[in-house]
Amino acid sequence: MGRRVLEHIEIDKDGNGHKVYRCAKCGTTLGPADKGFKEYAVVKEASYSHYVDAGILATRSDRFVLREFYCPKCAVRFDVESVVKGEPYLDIKIRDD
Amino acid sequence: MKTNGKGGKANGRRAEAGLDAIAFEIVKNKMLAAINEAGAVLVRTSASEVVVTVREFTQSYYTSDGHLTLTGGGILLHVKSIADIVRYLIDNYEHTIGINDGDMFIFSDPYLGGMHAPDQAIVAPIFWQGKRVGFCASLTHIPDTGAIDAGGFCPRATEVYQEGIRLRGLRVMRGGVRCDDVFNTLKAAVRLPDIVELDVLSKIASNNVLIRRAQELIEKYGLETYLATNRELIRYSERLARERTRKIADGQWRSVTYLEHDGQQPNLFRIQLTATKRGDRLILDYTGSSPQAATSINATYHAAMGCAFAILAGRLFYDIPWNEGILRPLELRLPDNCIINAQYPAAVSQGMPAGGGVVVFAVQDVLSKMLLASGDDLRRESSGVFGWSVHAPVMSGSNQYGNFFIWPTMDECAGGMGARVDRDGVGTAGTIQTPKVRIGNIEEYEQRYPMLFLFRREEQDSAGAGKFRGGAGGEFCFMLHKSSTGYIDIMLSGAGCEPAIALGVAGGLPARQGRFVKVKDSDAAALLRQGRIAQSLQELTGEKEMLPPKGYARIENRDCFYLAWHGGGGFGDPLERGPELVRQDIIDQLVSRRFAECVYGVVVTGANADIDRAATARAREEIRRQRLAQAA
Numbered sequence A: 001m002g003r004r005v006l007e008h009i010e011i012d013k014d015g016n017g018h019k020v021y022r023c024a025k026c027g028t029t030l031g032p033a034d035k036g037f038k039e040y041a042v043v044k045e046a047s048y049s050h051y052v053d054a055g056i057l058a059t060r061s062d063r064f065v066l067r068e069f070y071c072p073k074c075a076v077r078f079d080v081e082s083v084v085k086g087e088p089y090l091d092i093k094i095r096d097d
Numbered sequence B: 001m002k003t004n005g006k007g008g009k010a011n012g013r014r015a016e017a018g019l020d021a022i023a024f025e026i027v028k029n030k031m032l033a034a035i036n037e038a039g040a041v042l043v044r045t046s047a048s049e050v051v052v053t054v055r056e057f058t059q060s061y062y063t064s065d066g067h068l069t070l071t072g073g074g075i076l077l078h079v080k081s082i083a084d085i086v087r088y089l090i091d092n093y094e095h096t097i098g099i100n101d102g103d104m105f106i107f108s109d110p111y112l113g114g115m116h117a118p119d120q121a122i123v124a125p126i127f128w129q130g131k132r133v134g135f136c137a138s139l140t141h142i143p144d145t146g147a148i149d150a151g152g153f154c155p156r157a158t159e160v161y162q163e164g165i166r167l168r169g170l171r172v173m174r175g176g177v178r179c180d181d182v183f184n185t186l187k188a189a190v191r192l193p194d195i196v197e198l199d200v201l202s203k204i205a206s207n208n209v210l211i212r213r214a215q216e217l218i219e220k221y222g223l224e225t226y227l228a229t230n231r232e233l234i235r236y237s238e239r240l241a242r243e244r245t246r247k248i249a250d251g252q253w254r255s256v257t258y259l260e261h262d263g264q265q266p267n268l269f270r271i272q273l274t275a276t277k278r279g280d281r282l283i284l285d286y287t288g289s290s291p292q293a294a295t296s297i298n299a300t301y302h303a304a305m306g307c308a309f310a311i312l313a314g315r316l317f318y319d320i321p322w323n324e325g326i327l328r329p330l331e332l333r334l335p336d337n338c339i340i341n342a343q344y345p346a347a348v349s350q351g352m353p354a355g356g357g358v359v360v361f362a363v364q365d366v367l368s369k370m371l372l373a374s375g376d377d378l379r380r381e382s383s384g385v386f387g388w389s390v391h392a393p394v395m396s397g398s399n400q401y402g403n404f405f406i407w408p409t410m411d412e413c414a415g416g417m418g419a420r421v422d423r424d425g426v427g428t429a430g431t432i433q434t435p436k437v438r439i440g441n442i443e444e445y446e447q448r449y450p451m452l453f454l455f456r457r458e459e460q461d462s463a464g465a466g467k468f469r470g471g472a473g474g475e476f477c478f479m480l481h482k483s484s485t486g487y488i489d490i491m492l493s494g495a496g497c498e499p500a501i502a503l504g505v506a507g508g509l510p511a512r513q514g515r516f517v518k519v520k521d522s523d524a525a526a527l528l529r530q531g532r533i534a535q536s537l538q539e540l541t542g543e544k545e546m547l548p549p550k551g552y553a554r555i556e557n558r559d560c561f562y563l564a565w566h567g568g569g570g571f572g573d574p575l576e577r578g579p580e581l582v583r584q585d586i587i588d589q590l591v592s593r594r595f596a597e598c599v600y601g602v603v604v605t606g607a608n609a610d611i612d613r614a615a616t617a618r619a620r621e622e623i624r625r626q627r628l629a630q631a632a
């Protein structure tokens, strides 16, 4: 098992000893750990208004978005950001040495 | 850049020489008991609803040179800044007007400590045989400050001068005798003179308890043991706090949260927090946050520090004595002229529900992620953000008896807890930063204010979804009833009405936003005459106006006012939630069937909400398919 970053994201070593992100749920290697894991996730970004019908949010807004990050293999949701449109990804850097 | 200058090398690794471990425990626990007793005295002697019902107050002990040695619950936001007040008192008055036995000093300047002018602290020296051996303080949120707006949260203020009387250590007691000149001046400056006077007296009574119990401890265990315990308390907490901080994963996390309104316009403000953890140090850096606003949504340095203290105390160091030792691993970096480090004389009266208030959310967000990346014992302390709603409507006007009233509504303090890694958050649970806070009974509200409540309850679908969901937030609605003038005014001081800020963690969703809604010319009274009480906004006719998070509203006869406050953020992917748990939430009316299907992919049928296993499997598969379809 690798080093946990979030519940379903971990840093591990691949067969060549290089640090990579893995999905902790399905074991899929996402990519080299020299970038943020969000770069390798499937990203769904939609304005708040998109979430009102289901009842997730109560108030429409077109300047705010929810940004969801999924495992490209098993589709588990790694993380959700609630940000203004255009906000750079909120990165996490774990020191794992 | 202002920093607290802490976060250096660990010091005081060894316990106080000659201090007996058992004596230390006894004195420490008796000090805590005194703090709790002083709180009870405050509740019994104040007449302010914020104190008596809501319990928004704090008591604490300080060393003779002004270091916080112990506090216990209450409003954690303030206790650190009172230490700064005590040092101000020493620096400015010790060699001028003097600090003598039986004196007490009153403070309410947010640029010295506290969050805004309604936060009023009374500081008292503790003497033993003619020598000052420490300080104690009691603080309450008073119901009025004589500001431009009743209640002292002022959306239209542009300078602190408009936000009410600011006190910088007036001597309210001299040698044990009340100073009527100060009382009379203060009473002349505020709208509710009798209640404010009683609030001052109750804090004096509370301090008297703190002083007497400290003196009894000295009498029984000796002055040296008392002083050594106070010194050791800070070192003890620092040692434990550094140990725990060391166990957190090293790394860097970033959170951004927002204020969507400045009281006048829907201008957007951004608060960026970069948290860096290295060894036994934690740096909270707000570089990149918006400059200070022209209105009252700014927070002072003390508010930003208080929010950090409150969250670290409540979420990370909950079992370590709360004093400034727990802050020593922390370095706070605040840019100058920033919305959470406003420069005098910027208006700051909404600093706590606004700039300071959302800091509470940001610190929790980074902390939860840090804990999640740490060892299993700390991982289990991770959670979604607690939905302490930053809504503080202050209502005022003429009540059913023809008397002027001010009601700083605090029901929003009953936010939903964030979901934990292994269980749901508790619904309408309370706040972290004010652990003793409660909300009042509807019957008390109706007795005091010109209102009839149609409902108050946990709001369906208000919790952030997840493998474990957050606790539900709440909602209430009242109609105006028998105001002798036919209207009341509401000063709105909210945030998180547009941005969803009670965030989830690890794939959990944020809780939905809070709302203020006015229903103009409603049929609530007509329905009552038919024997019906409207049970939702939808059941009411009338023009429904979504009010801004900050600003003003007038509620007249036939109007209703609706408030919804935040639930807690969820933990983990909702598709991993057991269908049985979702079914129970449906039965408990915490989750609607539509929400269950759209978010959890759980389909139930019939009056018993029986789980349709096949349809549930299909719904979940379809949600997964749609997620990956994004990639295309």
Ligand SMILES: [Zn+2]
Residues within 6 Å of the ligand: A023, A024, A025, A026, A027, A028, A071, A072, A073, A074, A075, A076
């Ligand atoms: Zn996966």
